[in-house]
Amino acid sequence: MYRMTQTMRWYGPNDLLSLKELKQAGITGIVTALHEIPVGEIWSQNAILERKAEIEALGMEWSVIESLPVHEDIKKRSGNFEQYIENYKISLQNIGKCGIEVVAYNFMPILDWVRTDHFYENKEGATVLRYDPVKFAFFDLFLLKRKNVEQDYSEAAMAEAKALGEKLSSEEKEQLFKNILLGLPGSKENFTPEIIKDLLKSYQHITDEKLRENLVSFLKEVAPVAAESGVKLAIHPDDPPFSVLGLPRVVSNQKDLEYIFNNVDANANGLCYCTGSLGANPKNDLLEIFEKFSDRIHFLHLRNVKREASGVFMESDHLAGDVPMTEVMKKILKLQKEKQKTIPMRPDHGYLHSMEKDKKYYAGYSFIGRLKGLAELRGLELGLLETFK
Structure with a gap:
């Protein structure tokens, strides 16, 4: 029976959590990146293999690269964008030679994600x-x-x-x-x-249409290289899935994804299916999106959100929120059985519990909170597996 790879994000040697601690928690796959390399520079084989060896020394595998960042010049097709695209291609080739199969990335201008509160106390007292x-x-x-x-x-x-x-x-x-x-x-x-x-000024003439064209132009160059290298690209949806600071958004809904995949029709051009990012917009039908693009889903971010009519949304329990997680899990298990493959998954974000309140985790990346989410998701998976035997 094909089960999701049990992974956790690790921010490298500077992470508060060690690989040893993740290993002790039952993690088998690591999701990480070479964060120390400036955006746009080439990831060398030596650097990739060094990090990979560090992970494998503890009996785990480097399951997914998250992420290989896209330089702002590429998004705007300005400055040194041609050189940065060539660097991206070389990095993908090196990644393929090192045996890592999935690379997650995003195409959000300037900011990867936006929240107004990083430590909002919920009714249970966690933040x-x-x-x-x-x-x-x-x-x-x-x-x-x-x-x-x-x-x-x-x-x-x-x-x-x-x-x-x-x-x-x-x-x-x-x-x-x-x-x-x-x-x-x-x-x-x-x-x-x-x-x-200054960054906003540099985007003042970049509309949704222009950014969308720039994304497709980028993918037309890098997706074939990824395919030849045995690498699958997985684009992360916009977070949140609507414009902020007047910036364009082009990976926010089903229509956006259709444009991306129709214009670059290659399996290497795939999706990081993030239930939290897509789920923040009540107009997004998560189950329909999964069905529509199931062949392109190469990586899973499973988390839940609770939305309010005012437009407020916040992280909720992984199994309790506006994301129909049980139905999502059924579709994941069905897809894995049909394709006879496992899809790497990580529990995305987690509560910061009071016993860890003094630890300087990256926002959303507490240890206990993510372990709680992972335990809930694995329990749901196991509880549904009998249906798919």
Whole structure:
């Protein structure tokens, strides 16, 4: 019987968690990247093999690379984008030679993900990631003060944001700023307002249509190289799946995915099926998306979110939220049986429980919280397996 590979994300030697601790928790596959290599530079075979050997020394495997970042010049097709694409191709070739089969990446401009709260206390007393559109509007309008920001908000939304800001302390405003502008995964550095405004300016002429074209142009060059190298690309959906800071979004819904896969019709051009990112938009039918693109799903991020009518969404228990996780799991098991293969999965995000509150984990990546999610998902998988024998 084909079961999902039991993986966990590890941020490398600088991670608070060691490989030994992950091994003791029953993890068999590691999801990681060479975070120390600057975006756009080539991943050498030696660097990849060194990290791979470190993982395999403890009896685990490097299951998925998450991620091989796409340089901003590629997204805009400006500056040195041609050289960065060539570097990307060489990295993919080196990855293939090292025997790693799945590479996750995203095409989100500037910020990989956005939340307004990194430590929002839920009803159980644990803290979770949360997105509040009113808080975000206050940040955008009154803290960042980006150019022409008013055109993106109604009068009522601006009034609500202003009223909220009047209730926030200086410390709360500073924390909100840091939360929203947290840098790339694997880094604890924050962007400054000046850096963000310069980056936003560089995207001022990039529409959804243009970014979509740029993504397809990139994929037409790198997907054939990935296929020849025995590597499958898995694009991560936008998080959140709607525009922030006026930036374009092109991997947010079924229509976006259809465009990507229809224009680059190769199995190596695949999807990281993230139930949390897609599930943050109530218009996304997660089961239909899974069915539609099942042949392209090369990696699974399983997490749950609870949505509110106001547009707020927050992390919930992996098996309790607006994502129909039981039905998703049934489709995963059915696909694995039909294709006679396993799909690597990791529990995405997790609660920060009070006993770990003083540990400096990356936001959303607590140990106990992710283990709880993994245990729930594995239990659900085992409970459903009899149906698929």
